[in-house]
Amino acid sequence: MGQPTPARHDDDWWRSAVIYQVYVRSFADGDGDGTGDLAGVRAKLPYLVELGVDALWFTPWYLSPMKDGGYDVADYRAIDPAFGTLAEAEKLITEARGLGIRTIVDIVPNHVSDQHPWFRAALAGGPERDLFHFRPGRGERGELPPNDWRSEFGGPAWARLDDGDWYLHLFAPEQPDLNWAHPAVRQEHEDILRFWFERGVAGVRVDSAALPAKDPLLPDLTEGLDPHPYVDRDELHDVYRGWRAVADEYGAFFVGEVWLPDAERFARYLRPDELHTAFNFSFMTCPWDAARLRTSIDETLAEHAPIGAPATWVLCNHDVTRTVTRYGRSDTGFDFATKAFGTPTDLPLGTRRARAAALLSLALPGAVYVYQGEELGLPEADIPLDRIEDPMHARSGGTDPGRDGCRVPLPWTADAPHAGFGGVPWLPQPAGWAAYAADRQARDPGSLLVLYREAIRLRPAFEDGPFAWLPTADGVLAFTRADGGALCVVNLADTPAALPPHTGLLLGSGPLDPDGRLPKDTAVWLRA
Missing domain, CATH: 3.90.400.10 (Oligo-1,6-glucosidase; Domain 2)
Known part of the structure; x- marks a missing residue:
């Protein structure tokens, strides 16, 4: 294996960071009550250090009735008792930072809980x-x-x-929308930011970042209405300029959840005095297709280049179908509107593609977000109908499976009860879940966990220098970084592909064929 170049550790760490998303409720249960908690996260910090991540993004850990997985916040200055206490959160932030891992919290500006x-x-x-x-x-x-x-x-x-x-309520009835035209709403949120930045938080993820502002007339959503009465309204940018001024006082950064098809409108959120970064959902939802992925990468880099903002790359999160499941289906893209029960899935195929996608995403310029369990290759789980908690399921009349299938508690220890998660999990773990356990994968050099660890360790080789595509056969993606020092090649074609000239193999998502060619659905990192 090759040696990585030294990582950059400066105020711009977030521009090229690997950030691990923690869904606390399902990460690790420290007190045995079946719900993940901050004690569980603290106990797993050595695992996260070994994985090599730069920061942890916590989905809402605040006081909440949990009508929407914590995104119905009743008090931003209190930790939900199911997860722990504010003192424990402060201790976790401090302990993680001492190990080189920063903390990012989630702020939900569009709404609060009806118990607020x-x-x-x-x-x-x-x-x-x-x-x-x-x-x-x-x-x-x-x-x-x-x-x-x-x-x-x-x-x-x-x-x-x-x-x-x-x-x-643009979401559940238990989540009333705030009126962002009222100065008290703006002041409260700036105070909340300061509250967490004072406690050592290094960044904030902004939920549904394009939705909070509303047309004060609340007109009908007439076809072709422009501007939209509640999506991407211009007055939002003044809100985020105010937030940016607060973040700059503490050297903190923002990542926005911005779902917008218009590249120019998307880029406005990333102007130098607004949000630092925003999630790249075109890549996350893109099918496993070489031409489509290349277009997504090109468009992402092009829309970020004029404003100097780094791209972000993500394969999955707490809202979308797990990567190994999605890539094992006939439709390998993702759309909320097409989710359905009983979709056939080829898990070995999806896993092979997910391994290749991990190397692809980790070699691209910018930051990478890894959702908990992706490094274990967890599939989407089928949740018994009477155990589904996600409001998307109930409000669809029972046709939408909801998002609980990607939120099942993690398997840590193959031979322990509940795969080492803790007490009886709040969501049921499927039969065979222990096969994905972290302890078992850590001992297997061919596991996805070991691949992620090695890829994150070697990733600095791709962090500097220009991005450039290399000429390839149809269905193959190949690009260079670091002034030609490292190459990434991904074969999405149906036949093996010859490798470009190189001096050595850094890492592969799978073995080469007997002729030294790259099999289908496989990726490699090469020394130029």
Whole structure:
């Protein structure tokens, strides 16, 4: 194996970091109650150090009724008791930083929980009503919603109260939308940022970053309405400029969840005085197809280049189908609208492709996000219908499997009860889950865990220098980084591919064939 070049450790660490997403509830259970917690994360810090990641992104760990996996926040300054305490969070941030791992927290600006003190006061008729979107209904008796907006989870985006008024919720009814035209909403969120930056947090992931601002008239979503009444409104940019000023005081950074098809509009969020980075969802949802992937990579780099922002690369997260499952299906892309029960999957094929995709993503310029369990090759799990908690399932009328299948608690120890997660898991682990256990994979040089560890160790070889495609046969992707010092080659064609000129093999997602060619669905890193 080759030796990596020294990693960069400066204020711009986030530009090329490997960031590990922790879904606390399913990571590791430290107290044996079946729910992952901060004690479990602290116990696994040595594992994360050995994996080689630069930072941990925690999905919301705040006080929450958990009607949407913690994205219904009741108090941003308190840790949910199921996960631990604020003191434990502070200790985790400090311990991780001492091991070279930074912490990123999740902020959800579009909405709060219906148990948040503001909303409870609003229901009691207080002035806090102005902090949300309350409206009378339409129809003779106000029996119809104020407009025709639909929830992201299905059904109307409005819920009616006993007094006859309606309130807006772009997600679940338990998640009332905030009114970002009110100065108190802006001030509160800037105070929340300071609260966590003061505790050593190095960055913030911004949930649904293009949604918080609303047209004050709340018009119907008429076909062709421009600008959109609640997606990507211009007034949002002033909000994020305010946030950026706060982050700059602490040397912290932002990554936005920005789902926008327009590259120019997307890039506006990454201007030098706004968000530092945003997730690259075109790559995450792209099918396993060489031409489509190349286009996604080219477009991503092109839209980031004029503003000097680094790209981010991600294969999976807590909302989408696990990579090995998605890549083992006839439709290898991802779309929320096409999720269905009973989709046939070839897991060996999906795993082979996921191994190759890991090397592809880790060789590209920018930052890489790895969702917990991806390094173990976990498949999407089938959750018994009576155990599904995700509101997407219920609000679809039971047709959408929901997102719980990618949130099943991790397997740590093959021979331990519940695969070493802890107590009886809050979501059931499928039969055979122990086969993916981290301890078993750590002893297997051919495992996906070992591949991820080695790839992250060697990744600095790709971190400097220009990106350039190399000429290849159809169905093959090959590019160079570091002024030609390292090459990545991925074969998505149906036949083995000859390798470009090189002086040595750094790492492969699988073995070469007897003739030294690259088999299909395989990737290699080469020394130029």
